[in-house]
Structures are given as C-alpha cells and as structure tokens.
Amino acid sequence: MKQAVHFGAGNIGRGFIGALFSQSGYHVTFVDIADQIINQLNEEKQYQVKLATDRQESMTIENVSGLNNMTQENEVIEAIKHATYLTTAIGPNILPRIAPLIAKGLAARVKATDDILYVIACENQISATDLLKGYIQEHLDEDTKAHLADKVHFFNSAVDRIVPLQNNQGSLDVLVEPYYEWVVEASESLPNVEGMTIVSDLAPFIERKLFTVNTGHAVIAYLGYLENKTTIDQTLADEKIVAQVQATLDETGSYLIKQYGLDSDEHQHYINKIINRFKNSYLNDVVTRVGRSPLRKLGPNDRLVRPAIEAKKAGLSYNNLAKAIAAALLFDNKEDEEAVKLQSMIKENGVPHVLKEVSGLDENSELTKEVLSSYNALKK
Numbered sequence: 001m002k003q004a005v006h007f008g009a010g011n012i013g014r015g016f017i018g019a020l021f022s023q024s025g026y027h028v029t030f031v032d033i034a035d036q037i038i039n040q041l042n043e044e045k046q047y048q049v050k051l052a053t054d055r056q057e058s059m060t061i062e063n064v065s066g067l068n069n070m071t072q073e074n075e076v077i078e079a080i081k082h083a084t085y086l087t088t089a090i091g092p093n094i095l096p097r098i099a100p101l102i103a104k105g106l107a108a109r110v111k112a113t114d115d116i117l118y119v120i121a122c123e124n125q126i127s128a129t130d131l132l133k134g135y136i137q138e139h140l141d142e143d144t145k146a147h148l149a150d151k152v153h154f155f156n157s158a159v160d161r162i163v164p165l166q167n168n169q170g171s172l173d174v175l176v177e178p179y180y181e182w183v184v185e186a187s188e189s190l191p192n193v194e195g196m197t198i199v200s201d202l203a204p205f206i207e208r209k210l211f212t213v214n215t216g217h218a219v220i221a222y223l224g225y226l227e228n229k230t231t232i233d234q235t236l237a238d239e240k241i242v243a244q245v246q247a248t249l250d251e252t253g254s255y256l257i258k259q260y261g262l263d264s265d266e267h268q269h270y271i272n273k274i275i276n277r278f279k280n281s282y283l284n285d286v287v288t289r290v291g292r293s294p295l296r297k298l299g300p301n302d303r304l305v306r307p308a309i310e311a312k313k314a315g316l317s318y319n320n321l322a323k324a325i326a327a328a329l330l331f332d333n334k335e336d337e338e339a340v341k342l343q344s345m346i347k348e349n350g351v352p353h354v355l356k357e358v359s360g361l362d363e364n365s366e367l368t369k370e371v372l373s374s375y376n377a378l379k380k
C-alpha cells in the first residue's frame, strides 16, 4: 500500500488532507505531539469525517495510524523512508520545529531509495513549502542536499476547507464543511490524490483564497469578538458586519482583479459563495479560533496587511482593510498567547510601534495613520 506521512493530526490533518490520502488508497501515518490522538489512532485505526449539513452525511476514514514526533523519532524516520508523500498542516510557526526531524528522515531516505518523495506544506501561508524547505535545509548534510533535487520534490499549495474546533472531547471524528479545495503548484505530474488540483502558477489561487476567505473570516472574527459574539454565523446575523465584510472584500477583490486579470462578475460570485459558507450554522465555528494568533495574522505577508499594502501600491482603496487591521489589534482574548503578547506590546509601546515590529509598516506611513484612526474609533 502507498504511504503518506502527515505532520499534524489536528482538524485539517484528519478532516481534510489525511482523509483525501486515505480515500485515494494511501495508508496515512499522522505525526503529532498529542499523545491521546496518536494512541487513539493506533487503537481505533479509523474515524469518521462528518459533513456539517442538515443531512449529517459521514465517511469512514481507514488505514490510519499515529506516531509521536517527540518520543518516536526513529519510527518517524522509518515512515519517511517509505512514504510517497510528506505533508504538513501544523501551523506555519511550527514548521521550524519539525524541520530537524524531517531532515533526519530525508537523510535516511535518500540513502535507502531513488524513489521521489513529494513534500507539500498545507498551511494558510504564502510559500509555506518553500519556507519548510529552507528550515529543513538548515539541518541537512551536504550529501543529502546534493540528492534533494533528484529525490525530494517540494510544492507550494493552497488549502481551503473550514474545519472548526471539535466539540467531541475523546473522539477522533471531525466535523467539516462539505466544500474543499486543495491546489498544488507543480510542473510535473504527481501520484494521484483524489481532490488535489495541479496548477502551473499558484499565486492567483493562494492570494485569491487567503485575501478572500481568510481576510473575510478575520474581519468577521475580530468585529464579532468586539461585539461579544461567539460564532462566525452568529456574527453574520449583524447586517452592519456583513456590509463591512463586503466592503473589505471589495478592496481585496479590486486588487486581485487588477493583479491577476480576474473576471469581476466571477470574482463577486466567489465572494458571495464564501460568505454563504461562513453562514453555515452547523459548523458552530467560534470567533476565537478564526481570530487565533493575531501576531501571525498581522504579519507583512498575511491576509490583512499584504492586501492593504498591495491595494495602496495599485492606487486602490484600503480604508476597510485598515479598519480590519485595527480590529485585529483590539483582539484581547486572554486564552490566546499571541493576543496576550500583542496587548502587552501595545500597552508598552503603542500601536505605530507594534505595526512597525509586527507588520513591517513605517510608523509615519499613510496606512499606519489610517489604522490608528480606526483603532481609536473602534476602541471607544
């Protein structure tokens, strides 16, 4: 049986990428630090993926097992030696932490076989696989580095499926939305995985996804949090917030249409479809999940700051994106480590300094001034 090694047995890992591999005839070895999930995968050897609709359809995901990367290094290396695919869905900030073990796996593998290993990071981050490759290379010996081009092929990708926090402590089952899209940038044919789409240029796909789905999601999460809402669909019951999401997506849309020559009617259709996905009440997707890790989301290449900078460069409006950035700066969820750090940074040094440190924005830039003005208005 073909093998896939997938780092991150969380929501996207089990609910999307691992499930597609299993359904395509692969055995999936999940690698994670969560002992309970790993043990359960090894005991139960299957789980259900349930669709968040009124019909509650579900599918059984079989041929799965688990390894703990902290305590089972040798077993993970062995699994990498025999895999066709190595994928991750672990969070962009965690990639540097798993890179040393992947490097050990690659060093063992290139000695053992000439078969190609296909590596794909499935994270909400532009060029995540390139970043992962860079982290891995820091830990490779020269001999293994010399074999990489022949034997280990790296591909960037964009992944889209809303998988909320699971409300089923002690179960491996995962509730997911029915919609999914996995786009991989490759100039060669890859071993078949059902549901994977190959494109020659990922930029329009990942930017369209990140700056529509994730920008829109972030606006709802941060404004919803400020209005004491619990879930994304509840927040969208507020027409003012819906209008704000639409206005923000008009700004990212104008940039995307100009940059990639998209058809504006088709893009509007894409936006409408996404807002309908957000309204799915069966998902029960909490605003604190969608707003999680605000320092990452305020990064220069992420869903808020990058489209604002690009819109400004293109001479387009970015006021609503500035408001979204301001709302993110007000995310003070005490349960979120990055939100706690963000708030203490703002308290110590003020908003312009934080925008410089976290988002790479000049303290006197027009965007910083615009964000500051929205921040003060929202804070009242």
Ligand SMILES: NC(=O)c1ccc[n+]([C@@H]2O[C@H](COP(=O)([O-])OP(=O)(O)OC[C@H]3O[C@@H](n4cnc5c(N)ncnc54)[C@H](O)[C@@H]3O)[C@@H](O)[C@H]2O)c1
Pocket: 007, 008, 009, 010, 011, 012, 013, 031, 032, 033, 034, 069, 089, 090, 091, 092, 094, 097, 098, 122, 123, 124, 159, 160, 161, 162, 163, 164
């Ligand atoms: N959930 C979604 O709707 C969704 C959709 C598209 C993309 N994504 C992206 O997928 C990635 C994962 O998101 P998620 O929602 O599945 O998160 P998650 O928290 O459910 O899963 C992450 C998993 O990584 C594991 N992990 C953390 N640190 C680790 C380490 N050092 N070593 C091994 N395992 C470790 C955790 O135990 C957890 O099981 C993120 O980049 C996210 O942006 C999520």
Ligand SMILES: O=P(O)(O)OC[C@@H](O)[C@@H](O)[C@H](O)[C@H](O)CO
Pocket: 124, 159, 160, 161, 162, 163, 213, 214, 217, 218, 289, 290, 291, 292, 293
């Ligand atoms: O995963 P994050 O923290 O980058 O973003 C939160 C959500 O916007 C995200 O998980 C979406 O649900 C997902 O990207 C939909 O494809």
